[in-house]
Structures are given as structure tokens and as C-alpha cells.
Amino acid sequence: MTARILDGKAIAARLRAGLAARVATLSFQPGLRVVRVGDDPASGVYVRNKDRAAAEAGFDSATIHLPADTTEAALLATIARLNADPAVDGILVQLPLPAQIRAEAAIAAVDPAKDVDGFHPINAGRLAAGQPGLVPCTPRGVMHILAESGIDLRGARAVVLGRSQIVGRPMAQLLLGADCTVTVAHSRTRDIAAECRRAEVLVAAVGRAEMVRGDWIAPGAVVVDVGINRLADGRLVGDVAYAEALTVAGAITPVPGGVGPMTIACLLENTLEAALARRGT
Numbered sequence: 546m547t548a549r550i551l552d553g554k555a556i557a558a559r560l561r562a563g564l565a566a567r568v569a570t571l572s573f574q575p576g577l578r579v580v581r582v583g584d585d586p587a588s589g590v591y592v593r594n595k596d597r598a599a600a601e602a603g604f605d606s607a608t609i610h611l612p613a614d615t616t617e618a619a620l621l622a623t624i625a626r627l628n629a630d631p632a633v634d635g636i637l638v639q640l641p642l643p644a645q646i647r648a649e650a651a652i653a654a655v656d657p658a659k660d661v662d663g664f665h666p667i668n669a670g671r672l673a674a675g676q677p678g679l680v681p682c683t684p685r686g687v688m689h690i691l692a693e694s695g696i697d698l699r700g701a702r703a704v705v706l707g708r709s710q711i712v713g714r715p716m717a718q719l720l721l722g723a724d725c726t727v728t729v730a731h732s733r734t735r736d737i738a739a740e741c742r743r744a745e746v747l748v749a750a751v752g753r754a755e756m757v758r759g760d761w762i763a764p765g766a767v768v769v770d771v772g773i774n775r776l777a778d779g780r781l782v783g784d785v786a787y788a789e790a791l792t793v794a795g796a797i798t799p800v801p802g803g804v805g806p807m808t809i810a811c812l813l814e815n816t817l818e819a820a821l822a823r824r825g826t
């Protein structure tokens with residue numbers, strides 16, 4: 546058996562085209578500002594890709610690039626200025642941040658109505674309470690892939706591997722909201738492989754290259770690989786050993802070309818939503 550490949554790149558392209566068509570009907574351009582601090586090379590690529598995707602879809606997008614020695618107070622002042630700017634609908638602080646800045650302080654400084662990353666505690670709380678709010682882009686992208694691929698989640702046993710604020714926890718909330726029975730497995734879980742083997746839907750978000758082996762996967766399971774790990778030889782791999790998983794899973798997202806492109810498409814979706822809500826349209 547070879548798993549069906551869930552083509553996130555194609556789904557993201559369709560989502561972006563749909564968003565561009567909606568933006569073209571508006572009397573204003575939704576405004577997005579991405580704040581990058583320092584010179585992390587991977588962040589440079591992601592920020593450029595976000596900026597380009599936003600501009601292509603008709604958003605008013607710009608990156609604010611601050612030096613690596615920026616203080617936390619200076620970053621918070623930049624965020625405060627963007628919070629107060631009526632032309633700005635969405636603010637995103639690219640992670641990781643340099644060591645002298647607490648990510649949680651930067652996240653909490655963003656106006657929740659402009660928090661297009663969905664990381665602010667107010668938006669995280671809304672998601673946990675089942676209330677509408679801005680949802681983190683990567684988990685939102687995973688839900689789009691599953692929906693577009695016709696995967697029935699009602700009553701499914703889902704295992705989320707990883708408990709980060711950015712992916713694991715919101716992912717679990719979204720799957721719960723879609724009527725899955727959800728287990729969150731993490732570094733202290735006693736037998737991770739056994740938990741994964743129980744999954745009909747397995748979402749791997751641990752940030753460890755190829756940690757999930759083929760024999761951790763139940764035959765026919767849907768495997769969503771959120772990991773993006775650059776190996777020493779330059780290859781990009783996920784958290785799942787892809788070649789092994791292909792022979793066991795029923796469906797799988799590749800890396801690259803799976804969840805990653807959805808993160809950027811959902812950032813645009815969040816920005817449009819924030820703009821429509823803020824401007825009362």
C-alpha cells in the first residue's frame with residue numbers, strides 16, 4: 546500500500562487565490578505588518594515569503610526589520626505603534642526572537658484584535674473556550690488540509706505529538722472542536738510509540754527530524770507532519786520518517802509541500818478576518 550499524498554502546496558494555492566479574489570472586492574487593502582528581530586536565516590526566508598504572498602493577494606504588507614540587539618522595551622514600543630495605527634489590521638512578530646527578548650512579552654503586547662498569529666492569551670483562551678477568535682496559522686492550515694481532503698474527523702481517535710503553545714495545544718483544541726477524541730503526547734509521555742499507534746489521525750509537531758517511525762503508525766492512519774527540520778546535508782525533513790510512513794499510512798502530508806505553505810495562506814486568511822472584524826465590514 547502507498548499512502549495518498551495530501552498536497553498542502555496545492556490547497557494553499559487555491560486558498561490564496563480565493564482570498565485574493567475577496568480582497569479585490571474590498572474598498573480598502575487589509576494591512577499586515579511582520580516584525581523580524583535579528584538575522585536568523587530561516588526567519589528571513591519565511592518573512593520574505595509572507596510578504597510576497599500578502600502582496601500577491603492584494604494586501605498592504607510590509608516587514609519591519611529590527612537589529613539583533615534590539616531591547617525588549619524597543620520591540621514593545623514598535624508593537625504599540627502598530628497597535629495604534631488604523632491602517633494596520635494584522636501584526637505578527639516572527640519567532641524565534643533573540644535571547645534578550647521574552648517571546649511571551651512580545652506576544653502579549655500585540656492587540657488581540659490584530660493578533661493574526663493567534664498566539665495572544667486572549668485568543669488562546671477563546672479557542673479553548675470554543676469561542677470565535679484568531680486561530681494560530683499552522684493548526685488552522687492542518688484543519689483546512691483535512692477538510693479539503695475529505696477526511697471525516699467525527700469520533701476519530703486523534704493523537705497530537707507535541708504540546709507547544711504555537712502548534713500542539715491549539716491543534717488539540719481544533720481537533721476536539723471537530724469532535725475527535727484527542728490525546729496529546731509529549732516528551733514525558735511514557736510510551737509515545739504506543740500512543741501514536743492508537744491514532745487514526747496523527748499530527749506530529751515535535752521538531753525532531755524523522756522521530757515518528759513507520760512502525761509507530763497504524764495501518765491506514767492519516768498522518769500530518771508539521772515538522773520542518775533542516776539536516777546537516779541541507780535536506781528538509783519532517784518529524785515523520787516519510788519513506789517508512791508511506792508504506793503504512795492511508796494518507797500523509799509531505800515535507801516540504803505539506804503544512805508549511807498552509808501556514809502562510811492561513812496568515813492571509815487571519816489578516817483578512819481581522820480586517821473585516823476591525824473595520825466592521
Ligand SMILES: Nc1nc2c(c(=O)[nH]1)N[C@@H](CN(C=O)c1ccc(C(=O)N[C@@H](CCC(=O)O)C(=O)O)cc1)CN2
Nearest residue numbers: 591638639640641662682773801802803805806808809
Ligand atoms: N510568528 C511566527 N513565527 C513562526 C511561525 C509562525 O506561525 N508564526 N511558524 C514557524 C515558521 N513559519 C512561519 O513563520 C513557516 C515555516 C515554514 C513554511 C513553509 O512554507 N515551509 C516550506 C519549506 C520552506 C523551506 O524550503 O525552508 C514547506 O514546508 O513546504 C512557512 C512558514 C516558526 N516561526
